[in-house]
Amino acid sequence: MMVGKDSLLVFFALIIVAIGCRKDPADMDSGGNSIEELVKDTAWSYARDIYLWYQHLPERLNLKSYTDPDALMKAVRSYSMEPGFSEPVDRWSFAMKKRDWDDVSQGVSGDFGLGIFFKSQNDLRVSYVEPASPAAAAGIQRSWRILSVNQNGNISTDEATIARIIDAFYNKVSVSVGFEKPDGSTINVTLHSARYVGDPVILDTVYHHNGNKIGYFVYNSFLGDVNEMKSRLADVFTGFSAEAITDLIVDLRYNGGGFVELQNELANYLVPAAEDGKVMLREEFNDKYSSLFDTTIFFQKKGLLDMSRIFFIITGNTASASELLINSLKPYMDVKLVGHASHGKPVGYFNIGVGDWYIFPVSFRSVNNNGEGNYFNGLQPDALVNDGLDKSWGDVNEDCLASVLQYIQDGVFRRVSTREQHDDLLDRGNSLLDVRRFKGAIERKGLLPGRHLQDKR
Structure with missing residues (x-):
């Protein structure tokens, strides 16, 4: 059976008691970085209580060395030692601004609306197109080959080139792309980012x-x-x-x-x-x-x-x-x-509200x-x-x-x-191109304060 809402409210009440009394970061405004530091301190306290591998976490951590809760949650990952594995297994604990998560969780994006992967060295393809996105409106389809990005025809799996491509597709509000269609014809398309609701x-x-x-x-x-x-x-x-x-x-x-x-x-x-x-x-x-x-x-x-x-x-x-x-x-x-x-x-994990952030320690x-x-x-x-x-x-x-x-x-x-030999460059290139796509399993449970989710990233 699934855990009921009332039971989960008791669950988080127990967490609060276990952590101890803390002020809400929103209530503290004494200048400098006090609010930011309190947010990180609260996030760390939650992690030490509900993290699946909490017993491996140190009692103290220099929180000032982490820029924000996301950096802190990523540091927590290194303590996820699991029997049978020589390296930490957690690749997913993270934090996100509430406003951003509200969009992600509802399938709302603000980008060009297409995925890209290398088929082989120097052969970059459109892997998928979101149906209601700018890319879909431009008629772009899966399988189209990318010949140039912002008039630069260097398409390869070296890290510098991939960094340039990622910046163009994920950090900019517009991009000019040269495509080759399956029939051999070519087309240049300029895309402008826009908000849209995805259809999975x-x-x-x-x-x-x-x-x-x-x-x-x-x-x-x-x-x-x-x-x-x-x-x-x-x-x-x-x-x-x-x-x-x-x-x-x-x-x-x-x-x-x-x-x-x-x-x-x-x-x-x-x-x-x-x-x-x-x-x-x-x-x-x-x-x-x-x-x-x-x-x-x-x-x-x-x-x-x-x-x-x-x-x-x-x-x-x-x-x-x-x-x-x-x-x-x-x-x-x-x-x-x-x-x-x-x-x-x-x-998996669930979202926990800390100030204007949600934290997602694997739990x-x-x-x-x-x-x-x-x-x-x-x-x-x-x-x-x-x-x-x-x-x-x-x-x-x-x-x-x-x-x-x-x-x-x-x-x-x-x-x-299939590739006769393992192609490390190709695999690494595609893993970098996929890094922005959400990966998760979120439980929609009664959480602090007021959101109901469970997911993986």
Whole structure:
């Protein structure tokens, strides 16, 4: 069962007592950096109490050496020692200004609205386009090759070039981009950043393939207005049911996670009817609060789909709530994974208000009904296939999709070209390009002061 609001209010009351009485940073204004220092001090106190690995944190830390709560939360990461791992496992604890998080959590962006990744050395592609964004309005599509950025045709994976590209796409209000389309024609487009609400449902369609009806669903995020997103999911699965699909491919290759509540919703559409009422997942807190607030969530079957097998397309950008979805279904379905190993975030957090910031120290881990969940190295694919960045969404010749379709036809994953050797430069370049995209699993619980969330970054 899920933790109720009243129980969570008690939870945070206990945290406050454990931390001790502190003034609200908003009440303190004695000049200099006093407010900023108090915000960091309060953030540190919360971390020492609710951080999943709190026992490894030092009693004291020189808070003046950190510029803001985000820098502090990133420093906390270095104490996340987990049995079986030689390095700290936390890559996600962070802090964000409340006004910025309010936008992110509701799927509101203020950028150009496109993602970019390297297909190979010197071959930079559009990986996705947000439907309501300036990039979409300009007609830009996934698979277009980027030839120049602000009239500079140097497109490579060296760090200086990537830094220039990141600055142009993520730090500026306008950018001029030269593209090559799939037909070989070229076009120059000047984009201007604008606010828009993202739509994580990139594509839902049905393929009639050798007598099979195969649903294909590209889902890019578990963030956004929760009620609206639930309505979108209902529409998608009503359509799949009407088509009487025999198989389903869920494409999570760029889904960095979001609200666990939306993950639960999607899991309830996917789980077989016979598993209704069984354990979906468990959330486990640190030993200070585990006896009171460890949470068990059960499946509540939705919709008419009733399949014993499901396919997921994943990459290193598939994170948190997306991985939670896959892991939750594994005890009950034949789950096939195609692509590359996922990001590896089996932990989550909730937002805690401190002054005009929210802090997100990792505070719980998630496991499925088999107790599986320590996948800090990512979920491993059944078929290793590269992201077909040179193909549009839904193109049956796109490497990952083609591999799944081949398996559905004859039980063997299609052999497609993959990099024969690990390309560190390419992987590093793409990880840098993806650094701005949110990755998380946020619990929408009653938190201080007044926001309700759970997510990963």
